[in-house]
Amino acid sequence: MSNLNCPHCHSALSTTQYEGVGVDWCRSCQGVWLDTGELAKVVETREATISASIVEETRALARTGVPLEDSNRRLQCPQCRRVLSAINYDYSSGIIVDRCPDDHGTWLDGGELAKVQAYHEQWDEETKRPGASAGTRKTSGERPALGAISRMMRVLRGH
Ligand SMILES: [Zn+2]
Ligand SMILES: [Zn+2]
Numbered sequence: 001m002s003n004l005n006c007p008h009c010h011s012a013l014s015t016t017q018y019e020g021v022g023v024d025w026c027r028s029c030q031g032v033w034l035d036t037g038e039l040a041k042v043v044e045t046r047e048a049t050i051s052a053s054i055v056e057e058t059r060a061l062a063r064t065g066v067p068l069e070d071s072n073r074r075l076q077c078p079q080c081r082r083v084l085s086a087i088n089y090d091y092s093s094g095i096i097v098d099r100c101p102d103d104h105g106t107w108l109d110g111g112e113l114a115k116v117q118a119y120h121e122q123w124d125e126e127t128k129r130p131g132a133s134a135g136t137r138k139t140s141g142e143r144p145a146l147g148a149i150s151r152m153m154r155v156l157r158g159h
Pocket of ligand 1: 006007008009027029031
């Protein structure tokens with residue numbers, strides 16, 4: 001059992017295992033408190049199967065900045081009681097997480113942890129995709145270039 005309270009609804013947090021990482025979880029609002037470093041561990045482990053619908057939902061969230069309603073929540077760190085800073089996860093994911101200014105950890109509302117994982121899943125796919133299509137992109141990139149050169153040659157010959 002954890003002796004921390006939920007920054008959102010103030011219920012006692014329970015310690016649970018999430019992908020092999022011990023996290024503090026709120027039964028009432030389903031939010032999760034991750035100590036510094038735990039979030040990275042969960043992201044690295046990536047055992048959970050993220051449904052395609054969550055990946056789609058997460059993709060639709062992508063934007064920069066923090067909406068005012070999120071920065072005005074003023075949740076408190078369960079460890080030091082300092083006000084958590086609302087931050088856009090990875091700058092432009094659109095997933096707003098709340099981080100302790102003293103680096104005790106990060107609070108994720110119910111469902112946000114899955115979105116963070118979906119974000120990485122999607123990111124992985126996108127880094128794989130250009131790698132796989134690099135060949136096709138190169139040839140399709142060369143074709144217009146060659147076309148442009150031959151057009152230019154024709155123009156030069158014409159003059
Ligand atoms: Zn709660
Ligand atoms: Zn703190």
